[in-house]
Amino acid sequence: MCLLAMSAAAQDNKITVSGSVQSDVLVPQNDEEIGATKTGDVLTNTYVDVQLLHRDFEAGLRAEYMEHPLPGFENDFKGWGLPHFYAKGRLGRNDDGSNVAELTLGTFYEQFGSGFILRTYEERFLGIDNSLLGGRLVLKPAKGLTVKALAGRQRHYWDWNKGLISGADAEIDIDQWLPAMQEHNVRLTLGASWVNKYEKENYIETPPVRRPTDTGYSYTTYSVAQPKYVNAWDVRANLHVGNVSLLAEYAQKGDDPSQANGYIYGKGSAAMLSASYSKKGLSLLLQAKRSENMSFKSQRTVLGISSAVNHLPAFTQDHTYTLAAYYPYATQLADGEWAYQAELGYQFKRNTTLGGKYGMNIKVNYSYVRAIDRQFSGADVISLSRSNMAYAGTKGYTSKFFKWGDEKYYEDFNVTLSRRLTKAFRLNLMYMNQHYNMTVVEGEGGMVHSHIFVADGKYQFSPKTTLRMEAQYLRTKQDEGDWVFGLAELSLVPHWMITVSDQYNCSQTKTHYYQGLITYNTGAHRLQAGYGRVQEGYNCSGGVCRWIPSQKGFTLSYNYNF
Numbered sequence: 142m143c144l145l146a147m148s149a150a151a152q153d154n155k156i157t158v159s160g161s162v163q164s165d166v167l168v169p170q171n172d173e174e175i176g177a178t179k180t181g182d183v184l185t186n187t188y189v190d191v192q193l194l195h196r197d198f199e200a201g202l203r204a205e206y207m208e209h210p211l212p213g214f215e216n217d218f219k220g221w222g223l224p225h226f227y228a229k230g231r232l233g234r235n236d237d238g239s240n241v242a243e244l245t246l247g248t249f250y251e252q253f254g255s256g257f258i259l260r261t262y263e264e265r266f267l268g269i270d271n272s273l274l275g276g277r278l279v280l281k282p283a284k285g286l287t288v289k290a291l292a293g294r295q296r297h298y299w300d301w302n303k304g305l306i307s308g309a310d311a312e313i314d315i316d317q318w319l320p321a322m323q324e325h326n327v328r329l330t331l332g333a334s335w336v337n338k339y340e341k342e343n344y345i346e347t348p349p350v351r352r353p354t355d356t357g358y359s360y361t362t363y364s365v366a367q368p369k370y371v372n373a374w375d376v377r378a379n380l381h382v383g384n385v386s387l388l389a390e391y392a393q394k395g396d397d398p399s400q401a402n403g404y405i406y407g408k409g410s411a412a413m414l415s416a417s418y419s420k421k422g423l424s425l426l427l428q429a430k431r432s433e434n435m436s437f438k439s440q441r442t443v444l445g446i447s448s449a450v451n452h453l454p455a456f457t458q459d460h461t462y463t464l465a466a467y468y469p470y471a472t473q474l475a476d477g478e479w480a481y482q483a484e485l486g487y488q489f490k491r492n493t494t495l496g497g498k499y500g501m502n503i504k505v506n507y508s509y510v511r512a513i514d515r516q517f518s519g520a521d522v523i524s525l526s527r528s529n530m531a532y533a534g535t536k537g538y539t540s541k542f543f544k545w546g547d548e549k550y551y552e553d554f555n556v557t558l559s560r561r562l563t564k565a566f567r568l569n570l571m572y573m574n575q576h577y578n579m580t581v582v583e584g585e586g587g588m589v590h591s592h593i594f595v596a597d598g599k600y601q602f603s604p605k606t607t608l609r610m611e612a613q614y615l616r617t618k619q620d621e622g623d624w625v626f627g628l629a630e631l632s633l634v635p636h637w638m639i640t641v642s643d644q645y646n647c648s649q650t651k652t653h654y655y656q657g658l659i660t661y662n663t664g665a666h667r668l669q670a671g672y673g674r675v676q677e678g679y680n681c682s683g684g685v686c687r688w689i690p691s692q693k694g695f696t697l698s699y700n701y702n703f
Contacts, residue, residue: 159703160191160201163265166697167211175652175674177693181209186218188265190225202226213680213689214268217447220299224248225272235281243279248272251291252452253310253334257392257411258373258437260452261295267680267687271439271449272296273306285317295439297448302440304340306450328381338371338397338439338450365404365534367441371397373409373451388415394437398533400444401436401475405537409434411453424486428456433477433513433540446685455684456482457508457553460573462595463626463644464615468577470510470551472684476581477513479545482506499561508553512546515539549588552576565602571595579620582686583679591617605634611642622648636662644676658696667700 164187169179185206192201203225207218225248233241250272253259263270275293282288292307312332316322322329344364377390394409411432418425430453437451453472457480460466472478484506489496515538532538555573562568573593579586592615599609613626628642638660646652656673677691 154196157194158191159194160189161703162190162699162701163188164697164699165211167692168695168697169212169692170694172674172691172693175654175691175693176677177674177691179694180212180215184209184211186211186214186265197231199229199231200227212692213687217268217298222299224270224296224299235284237284239281240279241281245277245279246275248274248296249277249291249293251277251289253289253308253336254332254375254377254392255388255390255413255454256452257390257413257435258334258336258375258394258451259306259308259310261450262452264682264685267446267682267685269446269685269687270296271447274301275306285314287312295448295450297440297443302448304338304439306336306338306439308334308336310334326381326383328379330379332375332377332379334375336373336450338373338437339369340367340371340439340441342369343367365398367398367404368396371395371437373437384418384420386415386417386419388413392435394435397434397437397441399436399438399441401438402434403475403537404533405434405535407434407536407538409437411435422488422490424484426482426484428480428482430456430480431477431513431542432472432474432480434475435477436474446687453684455510456480457510457551457684458482458484458506458555459682460555462571462593462597462611462613463628463642464613464624465555465571465573465593465595466681467593467615467624467678468575468579468589468591469679469681469686470508470553470577470684471582471679471681471686473512473550473581477515477540478510478550479513480508480510482508497560497562499564501558501560503559504557506553506555506557508551510549510551512548512550514541514544514546548578548581549576550578550581555593566598566600568599569595569597571597586620589617589619591615591619607632607634621646621650624648638662665702667698669696669698671696 164185167184169181169184171177171179187206189204190201192199202223204223206221207214208221210218227245227247227249229243229245231240231243235241250261250263251259261271261273273291273293273295275291277289277291280288289310292305294301295306310332312330315329315331316327344366346364371394373392373394375390375392380387390413392411396406397409398404398406413430415428432453435451435453438448439450440448453474455470455472457470484504486504489501491500492498495501517532517538553573553575555571557569557571559569575591575593577589579589594614596612599607601607609630611626611628615624617623624644624646626642626644628640630638630640632638640658642656644654654674654676656671658669658671660667660669672695675692678689679686680689
C-alpha cells in the first residue's frame with residue numbers, strides 16, 4: 142500500500158504537455174457562376190494550442206495565423222499573434238477531490254448559468270472568440286458550494302475592448318446538505334449571478350426628430366448620453382426528481398443604450414422554463430423562453446456577433462442535414478422574442494408490429510418563435526426603423542409580458558424515424574415543415590415556407606467497410622425555389638473516408654455546389670483534402686450566425702492532438 146501511495150503521489154506531481162494543431166487551407170479559384178472571387182493564392186486559418194499540466198498549476202497559450210484568412214474572416218481576423226495565454230494555480234483539496242481555490246490570470250472563458258448575462262467561448266468555425274483578459278477566482282469553501290469572481294477586458298478580434306467586464310456567481314447544491322434528498326434521488330441547485338460592464342461615457346446624436354409646434358413642425362437633433370455602468374443579474378433553480386428535471390431562470394439587464402437597440406433606454410430581461418422527462422425508451426422536453434432588449438455588448442457601438450458578453454440559446458433544433466439547416470434561425474437579442482420548443486423521443490421495442498425485428502426510434506420536434514408585443518410611443522417621430530434609432534434617448538417602447546407581437550419569426554415541425562432493416566442496413570427518414578422569416582433574420586426576403594425530405598441509409602459490408610448515402614429534397618415557392626442534395630460516404634476503417642456530394646438548385650439558378658473529400662486518419666493525425674464549391678449563406682450554431690461568402694477551390698485540413 143505504501144508503494145502504491147508513493148507511485149500515485151509521483152504521478153500527481155508529474156508535469157505533462159498537451160495541445161493541438163488545426164490548419165484549414167483553401168487554394169481559391171474564381172467562379173463567376175456562383176460569385177466566388179479569388180482573394181489570394183493560398184488562404185489559411187491555423188491554430189496551435191499548447192497546455193502545461195500539473196496537479197497544482199496549469200499554463201497554456203494559443204497561436205493563431207490568419208494573415209491570409211479564409212473567406213468570411215478577412216475583414217475581422219486578418220493578422221496573426223498570441224491572443225490566448227493563461228496561468229492557473231490550484232490550492233487545497235476537498236473530500237470529493239476538487240480544489241478549494243483556483244486562480245486564473247490571463248485569458249479565460251466562463252459562463253454563468255445558461256449564459257443569459259455572461260458567456261465567453263470560442264467557436265472558430267463561426268469566428269467567435271470573446272474571451273476575457275484579466276483574472277478569475279473560483280472557490281469551493283464548503284460542500285456543494287461554488288463561488289466565482291472575475292474581471293477583465295474582452296477580446297475583439299486582434300484587440301481588447303476598452304470596457305471592463307466584472308462579475309460574480311454562486312451556486313449551491315442543496316441536496317449535498319440534506320441526506321434525505323439524496324436518499325430519495327432528489328437534487329436541487331440554486332444559483333445567482335451578477336455582471337457589470339464599465340465603458341467610458343460618450344454621446345451620440347439622434348437623427349432629426351419631428352416635434353409639433355404652434356405653426357407646424359420643428360426638427361431637432363438630440364445628444365444622447367450612454368451610462369458608464371450597466372449591471373445585469375441572474376437567478377436560477379435546477380431541480381431533479383427521479384426521471385424529471387426542471388430548470389427555471391430569470392435575468393435582467395439595466396439601461397443599456399447601444400447601436401444594437403437603437404440607443405434606447407429601458408431594461409432588458411430574459412426568462413426561461415425548461416422541463417424534461419427521460420427513462421429507457423422514452424424522452425420528453427418542453428421549453429419556453431421570453432427575451433427582451435438583451436443584446437449585451439462590451440462595446441456599445443459594435444453590431445454582429447463580436448463583443449457579445451452574453452448568449453441566449455435558440456429554442457430551435459440544430460439540424461445536421463444540409464437542406465434541413467439551409468434556413469437556420471438566429472436569436473433576436475435586441476428586438477426580443479417568445480420561443481417555444483417541444484421534443485418527444487420514443488423507442489419501439491424489438492419484435493413488435495411497429496418495432497420490427499430490430500426496433501425503431503421516432504423523434505418528433507416542434508419549435509415556434511414569435512415577436513414580443515412592442516408598443517412604440519411618440520407619434521411625432523418622423524419614422525421608425527427596425528433599430529428604433531428614431532427613439533434614441535427614450536424608453537423606446539412598452540411591452541406586455543405575455544402578449545405576442547404580430548410577426549412570426551420561425552416555425553419548424555420535423556419527424557425522424559430510425560430503423561435497422563437488416564443486420565447490415567440502417568435507414569433514417571426525416572420530414573420537416575418550416576417557416577423562416579428571412580426579413581427578420583437576414584434583412585429582406587419575406588417569409589419562406591419549405592418542406593424538406595431526407596433519406597439517410599448506412600450499409601455495413603464488413604467490420605471495416607461502411608457506405609452511407611443521403612438523398613435530400615427541399616421544396617419551396619419562395620426565395621430560390623427547390624433544392625436537391627445527394628451524398629455518398631465510404632468509410633474504410635481505420636484510416637480512410639471518401640465523400641462526394643452535390644447540392645443543386647432545380648428551380649431558378651440551376652447551379653451545382655459539388656464537393657469531393659478524401660480523409661486519412663492515423664493515430665492522432667487527421668488529414669483531409671478536397672475540391673469543390675461552397676454556397677454563400679449563414680453558418681450557424683446555437684442561434685448565433687455568421688455570413689460566409691461563396692468560394693471554390695482546393696481545400697486541405699490538418700488536425701493533430703498531442
